[in-house]
Amino acid sequence: xxxxxxTQLSNGTATFSVDPSLYPLDALYGAAYIFIDxxxxxxxxxxxxxxxxxxxxxxxxxxxxxxxxxxxxxxxxLLSCAWRHQISAQNxxxxxxxxxxxxxxxxxxxxxxDLSNFDFSSQPLEDPLGIAMSWEEKYxxxxxxxxxxxxxxxxxxxxxx
Amino acid sequence: xxxQLPALAxxxxxxxxxxxxxxxxxxxxxxxxxxxxxxxxxxxxxERYATGTVQPGTPxxxxxxxxxxxxxxxxxxxxxxxxxxxxxxxxxxxxxxxxIVTLRCNESCVYCHASRAGMxxxxxxxxxxxxxxxxxxILQSPNPNLTIEFQGGEPLVAFDVVKHAIAYANEKNKTxxxxxxxxxxxxxxxxxxxxxxxxxxxxxxxCTSVDGPEHLHDGQRKLPGASAHMAATKWIKRINQAxxxxxxxxxxxxxEALLTTTRDSLPLWKEIVDTYVxxxxxxxxxxxxxxxxxxxxxxxxxxxxxxxxxxxxRNAVDYMxxxxxxGVQVLERYxxxxxxxxxxxxxxxxxxxxxxxxxxxxxxxxxxxxxxTCDEGRMLHEMGDSSxxxxxxxxxxxxxxxxxPTVRSMVLASNLDGQPDCINCTYNPYCGTQSTHxxxxxxxxxxxxxxxxxxxxxxxxxxxxxxxxxxxDPKVLDIFQKWTTSRPRTHFLQxxxx
Ligand code: SF4
Numbered sequence: 001x002x003x004x005x006x007t008q009l010s011n012g013t014a015t016f017s018v019d020p021s022l023y024p025l026d027a028l029y030g031a032a033y034i035f036i037d038x039x040x041x042x043x044x045x046x047x048x049x050x051x052x053x054x055x056x057x058x059x060x061x062x063x064x065x066x067x068x069x070x071x072x073x074x075x076x077x078l079l080s081c082a083w084r085h086q087i088s089a090q091n092x093x094x095x096x097x098x099x100x101x102x103x104x105x106x107x108x109x110x111x112x113x114d115l116s117n118f119d120f121s122s123q124p125l126e127d128p129l130g131i132a133m134s135w136e137e138k139y140x141x142x143x144x145x146x147x148x149x150x151x152x153x154x155x156x157x158x159x160x161x
Numbered sequence: 162x163x164x165q166l167p168a169l170a171x172x173x174x175x176x177x178x179x180x181x182x183x184x185x186x187x188x189x190x191x192x193x194x195x196x197x198x199x200x201x202x203x204x205x206x207x208e209r210y211a212t213g214t215v216q217p218g219t220p221x222x223x224x225x226x227x228x229x230x231x232x233x234x235x236x237x238x239x240x241x242x243x244x245x246x247x248x249x250x251x252x253x254x255x256x257x258x259x260x261i262v263t264l265r266c267n268e269s270c271v272y273c274h275a276s277r278a279g280m281x282x283x284x285x286x287x288x289x290x291x292x293x294x295x296x297x298x299i300l301q302s303p304n305p306n307l308t309i310e311f312q313g314g315e316p317l318v319a320f321d322v323v324k325h326a327i328a329y330a331n332e333k334n335k336t337x338x339x340x341x342x343x344x345x346x347x348x349x350x351x352x353x354x355x356x357x358x359x360x361x362x363x364x365x366x367x368c369t370s371v372d373g374p375e376h377l378h379d380g381q382r383k384l385p386g387a388s389a390h391m392a393a394t395k396w397i398k399r400i401n402q403a404x405x406x407x408x409x410x411x412x413x414x415x416x417e418a419l420l421t422t423t424r425d426s427l428p429l430w431k432e433i434v435d436t437y438v439x440x441x442x443x444x445x446x447x448x449x450x451x452x453x454x455x456x457x458x459x460x461x462x463x464x465x466x467x468x469x470x471x472x473x474x475r476n477a478v479d480y481m482x483x484x485x486x487x488g489v490q491v492l493e494r495y496x497x498x499x500x501x502x503x504x505x506x507x508x509x510x511x512x513x514x515x516x517x518x519x520x521x522x523x524x525x526x527x528x529x530x531x532x533x534t535c536d537e538g539r540m541l542h543e544m545g546d547s548s549x550x551x552x553x554x555x556x557x558x559x560x561x562x563x564x565x566p567t568v569r570s571m572v573l574a575s576n577l578d579g580q581p582d583c584i585n586c587t588y589n590p591y592c593g594t595q596s597t598h599x600x601x602x603x604x605x606x607x608x609x610x611x612x613x614x615x616x617x618x619x620x621x622x623x624x625x626x627x628x629x630x631x632x633x634d635p636k637v638l639d640i641f642q643k644w645t646t647s648r649p650r651t652h653f654l655q656x657x658x659x
Pocket of ligand 1: 582583586589593610615619
């Protein structure tokens with residue numbers, strides 16, 4: 001039988017190989033990361049392209065039930081990360097909106113201190129198309145001297161009489 | 162009755178229904194939608210709904226239409242209003258601010274949540290300057306309603322700091338103009354008439370711990386040389402009397418008491434309820450133990466499987482309903498919170514909402530000036546894990562604190578619309594998760610709902626409540642409606658100072 005995760009408990013290390021076509025790499029990293037305070041985590045790739053995960057104890061030998069529980073928990077966490085990865089992509093908009101709402105709500109509107117700390121000295125954004133200009137400013141009749149300096153991107157029909 | 166979904170599958174017609182989730186509850190099927198409307202259906206009614214054969218003009222069709230379960234008549238405005246009722250608290254900023262005025266405590270409890278210090282460890286008292294800087298930050302919260310909760314350790318041990326903080330906050334609030342409330346969580350054993358007079362005069366709401374009958378309470382809360390239970394109950398009665406003497410409505414103004422359910426509590430559900438009723442308390446909060454503070458070390462003594470907790474919970478609440486039927490007014494807080502949510506009046510309980518309140522609805526200010534997302538984050542710090550530390554009252558601005566990356570992660574992680582399991586759960590619109598708990602139990606703020614004891618408790622309580630609702634007993638429904646009534650305790654608001 002071809003398991004998606006096969007576990008070997010040898011030399012005090014739990015080793016699994018994971019089929020990367022079933023689990024996104026982000027989910028694998030996410031699952032592996034939560035184990036780093038409990039054990040040393042190594043990720044590798046075998047010849048068949050499967051990701052090999054090894055969990056070994058940080059101090060002293062780990063008994064078989066511990067290794068088995070690490071392996072089992074890794075499988076659960078991996079599935080959870082993979083599913084969450086999918087949900088986050090599907091619900092991205094609502095998650096981002098609610099998060100922004102909550103953080104903006106917690107921070108409140110900008111205060112006078114925020115405004116006084118704001119750096120007004122920086123150059124305004126470049127606006128070659130005149131998007132930020134008022135209609136009058138953008139399309140007003142130019143003096144010949146000014147018209148000579150009209151940028152090439154200005155709408156030519158607008159400056160015709 | 163078991164839902165026969167495979168048998169239903171060939172006849173399913175998913176073109177008429179608006180988005181819904183479903184779950185078997187007792188003999189009925191509960192359906193809920195995204196915004197939180199619900200309906201309890203018989204299996205036959207559910208079959209008609211699932212197969213798109215509900216006849217227009219029938220009471221079932223009307224009920225489902227009224228609750229936004231059909232695509233054709235989906236009322237977006239109604240859905241948005243209901244959703245906004247739930248979400249609006251998110252826009253207001255932190256309301257609850259815990260001030261840990263000391264870690265010292267004169268009691269030692271088997272489940273101590275506070276990572277207490279011995280009475281000689283005066284270095285764990287908050288300084289006046291730290292209290293002032295904390296209050297300066299608190300008053301910067303955009304929320305117009307602020308509650309400052311004095312906690313410990315035992316806050317009466319550092320009563321001078323409490324008094325200084327109250328005076329300073331009231332003074333500063335003359336410019337800030339917030340609606341300010343003070344509460345104190347105390348074991349009462351260091352209370353005396355002078356302190357009480359000060360607390361009453363300054364409208365400080367008092368909350369204490371009562372774990373149940375004397376033998377249970379004193380078995381888990383040790384007060385050297387005395388009975389912790391007697392100390393607490395003596396002052397509960399005295400304070401309730403003082404409220405009445407001041408002409409305050411005795412049905413509204415009473416000392417609030419909390420209990421922590423340990424393994425020893427489980428068979429004593431009736432005695433626990435009776436103790437509260439005898440003390441004149443009108444509410445119990447049947448909370449399970451959590452993995453913070455000392456519980457880790459004493460887990461073998463206090464922990465239990467959550468099925469056992471749920472059996473205890475059902476027994477206790479059944480008994481409270483029975484008492485209510487006899488005219489005794491007592492409610493269970495978890496039930497009241499969930500029922501309020503079911504009936505469309507979300508009380509914004511910070512641990513039971515999505516996203517949860519840590520960092521955006523509450524902050525914890527430790528005795529040493531360190532600021533945390535919540536009390537649990539602070540307790541983890543005392544246990545050596547500073548993952549939920551946001552800054553310091555002397556070096557961080559309010560905005561630095563609430564926009565800290567940890568807060569952002571917690572907001573994302575506690576949004577049930579991003580969580581496996583919760584995303585499909587019928588209770589999604591009413592539920593919440595706790596990132597600190599997940600971090601402690603699973604090593605990540607996301608956790609895994611299906612293995613989480615918090616999820617087991619939330620699911621079990623909601624199952625119980627919907628089961629009771631599904632029996633359509635008008636007397637029980639009437640009691641449940643009463644439990645959702647919330648009357649503001651305006652006496653505890655500080656008088657306007659401007
Ligand atoms: S925490 Fe559990 S009960 Fe609550 S929504 Fe998630 S899965 Fe459902």
